[in-house]
Amino acid sequence: MSCEPLIVLDGIEKTFTVRRKAGPFRREKREVRAVDGISFTVDRGEMVGYIGPNGAGKSTTVKMLTGILTPSGGRLRVAGIDPARDRTRLARRIGVVFGQRTTLWWDLPLRDSYRLVHRMYRIPDDRYRENLARCVDLLDLGDLLDVPVRQLSLGQRMRGDIAAALLHDPEVLYLDEPTIGLDVVSKSRVRAFLRELNAERGTTVLLTTHDLTDIEQLCSRVMVIDHGRLVYDGGLPGLHAAGDGERTLVVDLARAFPPIDSVPGARFVRAEGPRQYLAFPASASAAPLVAAVAEAYPLVDLSVREPDIESVIAKMYGGAPGGTHEERRESLM
Amino acid sequence: MDELLTAAPAEGTAGGARTEEAYRPAADALRTYRMVAALWIRSTMTYRASFALTLASSFCVTFFDFVVILLMFGQVRGLGGFSFAEVAFLYGTTGTAFGIADLTLGSLQRMGRRIRDGSLDVFLLRPAPLLAQVAADAFALRRLGRVLQGLMVLVWSLVLLRDEVAWSWGRALMVPWTVVCGAVIFMAVMVLGASALFWLQDAAEVTNSFTYGGNTLLQYPPTVFAQDLVKGVVFVVPLAFVNWLPALYVLGRPAPPGVPSWAAFASPLVALVCCGAAGLAWRAGVRSYRSTGS
Numbered sequence: 311m312s313c314e315p316l317i318v319l320d321g322i323e324k325t326f327t328v329r330r331k332a333g334p335f336r337r338e339k340r341e342v343r344a345v346d347g348i349s350f351t352v353d354r355g356e357m358v359g360y361i362g363p364n365g366a367g368k369s370t371t372v373k374m375l376t377g378i379l380t381p382s383g384g385r386l387r388v389a390g391i392d393p394a395r396d397r398t399r400l401a402r403r404i405g406v407v408f409g410q411r412t413t414l415w416w417d418l419p420l421r422d423s424y425r426l427v428h429r430m431y432r433i434p435d436d437r438y439r440e441n442l443a444r445c446v447d448l449l450d451l452g453d454l455l456d457v458p459v460r461q462l463s464l465g466q467r468m469r470g471d472i473a474a475a476l477l478h479d480p481e482v483l484y485l486d487e488p489t490i491g492l493d494v495v496s497k498s499r500v501r502a503f504l505r506e507l508n509a510e511r512g513t514t515v516l517l518t519t520h521d522l523t524d525i526e527q528l529c530s531r532v533m534v535i536d537h538g539r540l541v542y543d544g545g546l547p548g549l550h551a552a553g554d555g556e557r558t559l560v561v562d563l564a565r566a567f568p569p570i571d572s573v574p575g576a577r578f579v580r581a582e583g584p585r586q587y588l589a590f591p592a593s594a595s596a597a598p599l600v601a602a603v604a605e606a607y608p609l610v611d612l613s614v615r616e617p618d619i620e621s622v623i624a625k626m627y628g629g630a631p632g633g634t635h636e637e638r639r640e641s642l643m
Numbered sequence: 644m645d646e647l648l649t650a651a652p653a654e655g656t657a658g659g660a661r662t663e664e665a666y667r668p669a670a671d672a673l674r675t676y677r678m679v680a681a682l683w684i685r686s687t688m689t690y691r692a693s694f695a696l697t698l699a700s701s702f703c704v705t706f707f708d709f710v711v712i713l714l715m716f717g718q719v720r721g722l723g724g725f726s727f728a729e730v731a732f733l734y735g736t737t738g739t740a741f742g743i744a745d746l747t748l749g750s751l752q753r754m755g756r757r758i759r760d761g762s763l764d765v766f767l768l769r770p771a772p773l774l775a776q777v778a779a780d781a782f783a784l785r786r787l788g789r790v791l792q793g794l795m796v797l798v799w800s801l802v803l804l805r806d807e808v809a810w811s812w813g814r815a816l817m818v819p820w821t822v823v824c825g826a827v828i829f830m831a832v833m834v835l836g837a838s839a840l841f842w843l844q845d846a847a848e849v850t851n852s853f854t855y856g857g858n859t860l861l862q863y864p865p866t867v868f869a870q871d872l873v874k875g876v877v878f879v880v881p882l883a884f885v886n887w888l889p890a891l892y893v894l895g896r897p898a899p900p901g902v903p904s905w906a907a908f909a910s911p912l913v914a915l916v917c918c919g920a921a922g923l924a925w926r927a928g929v930r931s932y933r934s935t936g937s
């Protein structure tokens with residue numbers, strides 16, 4: 311029993327019945343299968359990315375994992391607990407951060423929110439002080455503690471939320487789109503913190519996002535969900551291979567040049583004045599490409615763009631029966 | 644059973660996995676309520692002057708209700724065969740009972756919005772009973788105005804009634820007991836109404852007609868209403884047990900036609916049944932909570 315993984319999903323489903331107006335008096339019922347039979351397990355200490363396009367069912371899965379939503383079918387266990395049945399008991403063992411919604415008390419200064427968390431979770435005083443000091447230090451919250459939550463910027467609030475979710479030493483941390491809308495500095499600070507948390511404390515982390523960079527920098531394992539189904543579970547390189555993904559090398563040259571088509575392994579995509587876009591396989595390294603371009607052209611600046619998850623998944627689905635992403639979406643409407 | 648076994652915390656996991664304390668829902672709920680309510684009181688008290696003002700205005704607004712009755716008695720000698728003191732007694736009992744329920748659970752009125760916009764999610768993440776969290780959220784001490792006003796009228800009516808009623812220990816004890824049971828019945832109705840919001844997003848109006856409307860109804864003697872309405876309030880929506888039936892006993896009047904005389908003592912039982920029903924409805928509601936898509 312104790313060797314059961316920390317998180318177990320077995321054929322989990324969630325169906326929403328949506329009513330909408332169909333004419334002046336008639337109402338039409340329609341079933342939306344937000345999560346459609348998902349099975350996976352997560353072991354202690356893993357850091358897993360849970361990705362997929364908008365409306366794929368990521369948040370719905372997280373809400374079932376926390377006990378907010380009751381699954382319509384399947385078996386679900388987190389730390390041996392059935393979340394929907396024993397929600398309050400589970401709550402002390404998990405931490406949750408929603409990018410779209412704060413769990414802090416809107417009108418209170420961060421410090422008061424943390425105090426309330428301290429009491430509500432019955433955190434031993436010394437643990438609380440230690441954890442708070444650590445979060446304040448690593449997430450740079452020192453100057454924000456006396457500011458009411460509603461006055462914080464999105465990035466500041468997110469850091470405040472992450473700290474609040476960790477004060478009680480949860481065994482597992484769920485983050486639903488933690489970097490959405492954050493600036494580059496906040497993003498990298500959040501990522502660094504999560505990496506440290508997982509490495510030093512062994513906290514299990516499940517992260518949903520549709521920013522592939524999050525996954526690349528944090529997770530060794532990634533699960534892809536689309537239309538409520540798990541379509542991929544494995545490492546990141548495998549995902550690119552499965553999706554036949556391409557990365558884009560963006561080069562800024564000293565002036566406009568004709569299309570760069572002489573570099574092996576790269577395909578010219580388009581040009582905007584002195585800026586040119588070159589595609590290359592996601593599994594390949596960018597270094598030789600950069601070297602080749604720099605040798606032949608006056609290179610001013612460059613960046614590498616990851617394939618966005620939408621296009622990777624679109625490609626995974628490209629040849630699959632049942633049509634493409636867009637078509638399916640429409641048949642749902 | 645299986646649940647209990649598998650739920651044992653694994654040793655030596657991340658952080659300090661605490662030994663799980665015995666789960667005591669009632670104690671937990673009270674503790675949570677106190678904690679959250681205290682927080683809100685502290686934050687409203689930072690503006691003392693404005694708090695005093697809202698408390699006074701809450702007191703006055705409620706008092707207008709009573710002014711209506713006062714004015715009525717300027718015109719007529721009795722209302723449905725009841726004297727002014729007797730009507731004031733009815734007013735005082737239901738007013739105080741409703742005031743207590745409104746003070747403690749009035750925030751449940753905000754549930755509808757929380758369910759619609761999905762902000763209930765956050766409450767569900769915390770290791771504390773949901774009902775206590777939602778009820779204590781935005782706790783407004785100014786609602787105390789209603790309780791004070793009801794109590795004042797009740798005391799006044801008792802002073803007027805001191806010779807009119809053949810007081811006995813039973814009758815005297817029945818007065819506070821009525822207020823307590825009445826408050827519990829109102830609270831149960833409020834929780835039932837809040838539970839209905841999980842399925843019917845517009846149920847708030849209906850709930851209000853039972854709580855605020857019920858309170859207004861119970862301020863008047865049952866004899867001024869049609870018998871069918873009175874029967875409905877006894878047997879269907881048991882609001883008559885809030886004050887009518889026990890008050891008729893205190894005042895030495897017969898129970899309404901078709902209602903057994905022992906019903907005057909059934910308020911605690913009715914309160915208990917209502918609480919049971921409210922608890923079940925609440926649990927079912929929470930289980931069917933669907934949050935919102937983001």
Ligand SMILES: Nc1ncnc2c1ncn2[C@@H]1O[C@H](COP(=O)(O)OP(=O)(O)O)[C@@H](O)[C@H]1O
Nearest residue numbers: 326344364365366367368369370934935936937
């Ligand atoms: N409370 C709800 N009521 C009705 N439909 C919902 C609800 N929550 C989610 N959905 C639907 O379920 C699907 C998955 O939503 P969600 O899990 O929020 O997706 P994601 O987080 O991956 O963007 C979407 O089609 C969404 O419209």
Ligand SMILES: [Mg+2]
Nearest residue numbers: 368369370937
């Ligand atoms: Mg989402």
